[in-house]
Amino acid sequence: MIFWKILFLFPLLTLALAHETFDSHLLPRPLIIEYQEHTEPHIKEIQEELKLNCTSWRFSVEANNINPWKTIPLECAEYVKDYMTGRAYGFDLERVSNDAGVYAKSVELSGDGKDVWIFDVDDTLLSNLPYYADHGYGLEVFDHLEFDKWVEKGMAPAIKSSLKLYEEVLSLGFKVFLLTGRSEGKRGVTIENLINAGFRDWHKLILRAADDHGKLATLYKSERRSEMEKEGYRILGNSGDQWSDLLGSSMSIRSFKLPNPMYYIS
Amino acid sequence: MIFWKILFLFPLLTLALAHETFDSHLLPRPLIIEYQEHTEPHIKEIQEELKLNCTSWRFSVEANNINPWKTIPLECAEYVKDYMTGRAYGFDLERVSNDAGVYAKSVELSGDGKDVWIFDVDDTLLSNLPYYADHGYGLEVFDHLEFDKWVEKGMAPAIKSSLKLYEEVLSLGFKVFLLTGRSEGKRGVTIENLINAGFRDWHKLILRAADDHGKLATLYKSERRSEMEKEGYRILGNSGDQWSDLLGSSMSIRSFKLPNPMYYIS
Numbered sequence: 001m002i003f004w005k006i007l008f009l010f011p012l013l014t015l016a017l018a019h020e021t022f023d024s025h026l027l028p029r030p031l032i033i034e035y036q037e038h039t040e041p042h043i044k045e046i047q048e049e050l051k052l053n054c055t056s057w058r059f060s061v062e063a064n065n066i067n068p069w070k071t072i073p074l075e076c077a078e079y080v081k082d083y084m085t086g087r088a089y090g091f092d093l094e095r096v097s098n099d100a101g102v103y104a105k106s107v108e109l110s111g112d113g114k115d116v117w118i119f120d121v122d123d124t125l126l127s128n129l130p131y132y133a134d135h136g137y138g139l140e141v142f143d144h145l146e147f148d149k150w151v152e153k154g155m156a157p158a159i160k161s162s163l164k165l166y167e168e169v170l171s172l173g174f175k176v177f178l179l180t181g182r183s184e185g186k187r188g189v190t191i192e193n194l195i196n197a198g199f200r201d202w203h204k205l206i207l208r209a210a211d212d213h214g215k216l217a218t219l220y221k222s223e224r225r226s227e228m229e230k231e232g233y234r235i236l237g238n239s240g241d242q243w244s245d246l247l248g249s250s251m252s253i254r255s256f257k258l259p260n261p262m263y264y265i266s
Numbered sequence: 267m268i269f270w271k272i273l274f275l276f277p278l279l280t281l282a283l284a285h286e287t288f289d290s291h292l293l294p295r296p297l298i299i300e301y302q303e304h305t306e307p308h309i310k311e312i313q314e315e316l317k318l319n320c321t322s323w324r325f326s327v328e329a330n331n332i333n334p335w336k337t338i339p340l341e342c343a344e345y346v347k348d349y350m351t352g353r354a355y356g357f358d359l360e361r362v363s364n365d366a367g368v369y370a371k372s373v374e375l376s377g378d379g380k381d382v383w384i385f386d387v388d389d390t391l392l393s394n395l396p397y398y399a400d401h402g403y404g405l406e407v408f409d410h411l412e413f414d415k416w417v418e419k420g421m422a423p424a425i426k427s428s429l430k431l432y433e434e435v436l437s438l439g440f441k442v443f444l445l446t447g448r449s450e451g452k453r454g455v456t457i458e459n460l461i462n463a464g465f466r467d468w469h470k471l472i473l474r475a476a477d478d479h480g481k482l483a484t485l486y487k488s489e490r491r492s493e494m495e496k497e498g499y500r501i502l503g504n505s506g507d508q509w510s511d512l513l514g515s516s517m518s519i520r521s522f523k524l525p526n527p528m529y530y531i532s
Contacts, residue, residue, distance in 0.1 A: 055321075056358050063328045063523040065365045092322050099331045257329040 054079035058261045064243045068266045072138040080261050081137045084129060090161075092259040097161035100239060100256040104169050107236055116203075116233045117169045118225070118252065120240035121180035121190065123260050125166065125199060126156035138262030151182065154189040158197035162239070162258070169237065170201055177233075178205045179224055179245070181217050181265065217265050222248030320345035324527050330509045334532045338404040346527050347403045350395060356427075358525040363427035366505060366522040370435050373502055382469075382499045383435045384491070384518065386506035387446035387456065389526050391432065392422035392463060404528030417448065420455040424463035428505065428524070435503065436467055443499075444471045445490055445511070447483050447531065483531050488514030 054076035060066050072080050083089055109115045119125055131150040132138060150156075170176060182190055184207045191205065212220045221244065225235055229250050238245065238252035241260035246252070320342035326332050338346050349355055375381045385391050397416040398404060416422075436442060448456055450473045457471065478486045487510065491501055495516050504511065504518035507526035512518070 052354060052357055056354070056361050059325065059328055059358060059525065060361055060365060062325055063525075065362055065522055067520070088318060088322070091318055092325055095322050095326055096331055099326060254333070256331050259325065259329075 050075060051079065058083070061261055061264070062257065062259060064247075067243070067264065069264045071141055072261065074139070077136065077139045080139075083261060084132070084137050089259060093159060094161045096239075096256050096258050097165040100165050100237060100254075101168050103254050103256075104165075104172055104174065104237060107172075109173050110234070111173065113175060114233050115174050116177055116228060116235045117174040117237040118177045118179050118235060118239070118245075119162070119166065120242065120245040121178055121182065121194070122156075123159070123241040123262075124239055124245070124258055125159060125162050125178070126193060126197060127159050128156055130155070130157070132262050142263060151186060152189055154193040154196070156193055156197065158199065159258075163198050165239070166199060174237070175233070176202045177228065178202050179221055180205070180207055181220070183208045183213065184210070217242065217244035218248040221245060222250055225250035225252075316341060317345065324349070327527055327530070328523065328525060330513075333509070333530070335530045337407055338527065340405070343402065343405045346405075349527060350398070350403050355525060359425060360427045362505075362522050362524050363431040366431050366503060366520075367434050369520050369522075370431075370438055370440065370503060373438075375439050376500070377439065379441055380499050381440050382443055382494060382501050383440040383503040384443045384445050384501060384505070384511075385428070385432065385468075386508065386511040387444055387448065387460070388422075389425070389507040389528075390505055390511070390524055391425060391428050391444070391465060392459060393425050394422055396422070398528050408529060417452055418455055420459040420462070422459055422463065424465065425524075429464050431505070432465060440502070441499070442468045443494065444468050445487055446471070446473055447486070449474045449479065450476070483508065483510035484514040487511060488516055491516035491518075 054073070057066075057073060057076055058080075061069070104117070107115070122128055128147075128150065131147065135143070135146070166176070178194075180190065187205070187207055190207070194202075194205075206224050208215075208220060215223075226249060228235060235250065235252040237254055237256070239256045239258065240246050241258040242265045243257065244265050246255040246257060320339070323332075323339060323342055324346075327335070370383070373381070388394055394413075394416065397413065401409070401412070432442070444460075446456065453471070453473055456473070460468075460471075472490050474481075474486060481489075492515060494501060501516065501518040503520055503522065505522045505524065506512050507524040508531045509523065510531050512521040512523060
């Protein structure tokens with residue numbers, strides 16, 4: 001044991017002595033030390049600056065301050081990927097469902113079957129994360145044809161926390177409306193996907209009709225909500241990952257914005 | 267020089283030899299190492315969990331998912347303080363002003379003097395951060411009397427990035443309306459404070475009249491916006507730190523939510 005420890009210290013001693021005989025800049029060691037001392041804090045600073053910048057960007061997205069936007073900022077590509085694939089996205093989804101659940105339980109329902117909770121479908125009930133994982137998490141410009149192929153597979157998994165809220169509002173006695181930007185042609189695959197993902201007992205699934213095409217989502221969804229109101233429904237809760245699910249006319253008493261830093265729909 | 271280096275290595279050699287003669291657990295060094303190994307990651311984990319939790323809470327506040335709330339969560343006291351006093355709050359404020367500025371410049375004004383930008387006052391143009399620094403950054407329940415004393419001082423500084431946006435929209439030709447939850451009795455001190463902070467040339471400063479007391483901010487502000495519309499004004503932009511500044515009826519074409527994780531006004 002003593003032998004090994006002396007053996008370990010020997011090169012250090014040698015080095016200490018060697019320093020005297022060589023010019024220090026010829027040895028790689030001091031250069032490496034200098035490199036670490038000067039650049040590591042610099043890299044850390046850049047990383048912190050980037051995190052500050054991208055967190056700030058994400059909040060401006062979630063507060064609807066930037067509107068519209070086409071792709072995520074290039075410098076936030078890694079940040080958004082980490083957010084979506086790490087714990088934060090799931091954590092945020094869980095919180096929105098819990099907050100919505102607390103509100104849903106606090107509402108006194110009339111019991112006449114006219115109390116409504118609206119859910120959006122894409123990235124509210126069904127997750128398109130597998131698709132976006134293959135498309136840079138929002139870094140690529142939206143490709144309608146590619147996305148349609150994904151939708152046609154009917155393989156989007158449930159967002160678990162949304163399924164929990166969904167079952168909760170159903171059991172409380174809300175009438176559930178699904179209001180999606182998908183077009184009428186996708187009705188079959190959407191129903192199949194929803195059922196396979198565990199969703200059931202919705203009162204109505206509303207998709208874009210032929211004359212809704214080209215309409216901004218905010219207008220299309222406002223018109224459908226307005227129709228619900230005309231039919232005597234009271235819209236008490238609305239869950240969506242896009243502000244266009246929630247804003248406009250005939251707004252819900254309370255709206256719940258699910259996080260989505262990957263894309264923006266006007 | 268050689269002497270000093272050998273002198274430096276000597277204690278290491280001594281230690282290496284000394285280890286053989288003592289039982290290692292009698293020496294404090296290995297214990298300290300064990301302590302660090304087992305608890306530091308644990309503390310770090312707790313801190314990361316807390317950060318995840320409080321960032322998620324802040325997101326739900328800024329997206330208006332929790333509503334209403336009275337005080338910040340106790341466990342986020344340090345987080346909110348760090349956010350408000352560190353760089354992040356200023357960074358976020360700056361971004362909102364920039365985003366609003368980009369929009370303001372993109373709007374084609376009619377030139378008939380009816381194009382309006384609305385600003386809230388408290389924590390939108392004037393900062394109450396000095397007050398909240400003395401009151402736990404939102405940890406204490408709101409104390410109306412204490413806050414009134416602060417307002418009466420007329421010492422609230424300008425939010426610099428808001429002043430920049432304010433001057434920008436004025437120079438673009440917007441008519442500026444200030445719409446505040448402060449009551450009519452505070453008109454004098456509010457004007458004095460605004461002018462001392464650098465604000466000028468607003469078209470109208472609207473405060474709560476006697477019969478607005480007890481009204482929810484959302485309703486009071488919606489009514490005032492509705493009056494503006496009846497007078498022929500077009501509300502093109504609206505800046506506020508509260509959702510009650512922005513939501514309701516007669517909403518602005520575009521709204522800009524300034525960050526405020528310290529308090530909530532319904």
